[in-house]
Amino acid sequence: MPxxxxxxxxxxxxxxxxxxxxxxxxLAINVGDDEPCCDTFMASSSEKxxxxxxxxxxxxxxxxxCEYNKSFECTAVxxxxxxxxxxxxxxxxxxx
Numbered sequence: 001m002p003x004x005x006x007x008x009x010x011x012x013x014x015x016x017x018x019x020x021x022x023x024x025x026x027l028a029i030n031v032g033d034d035e036p037c038c039d040t041f042m043a044s045s046s047e048k049x050x051x052x053x054x055x056x057x058x059x060x061x062x063x064x065x066c067e068y069n070k071s072f073e074c075t076a077v078x079x080x081x082x083x084x085x086x087x088x089x090x091x092x093x094x095x096x
Contacts, residue, residue: 005057013088025050028059036093
């Protein structure tokens with residue numbers, strides 16, 4: 001749906017500076033390149049950033065073989081971010 005950013009429904013990367021109560025609290029993330037990992041992830045054990053009243057969306061998707069990637073925009077209804085092998089991944093990723 002043009003004009004609307006795909007929302008992040010939940011995020012398991014609790015050590016990320018933008019994660020508050022398993023919600024991503026920045027304006028947008030980038031998902032990217034060869035793997036569907038969150039390129040916006042920044043680890044911190046104490047410092048938090050972002051906005052308490054914002055739920056992030058997907059700003060861009062660089063995973064070219066994802067079913068939901070149309071012109072580098074995510075067209076999924078919403079995404080889930082999970083931890084895979086020590087880094088956050090978009091678990092909504094579907095290969096074409």
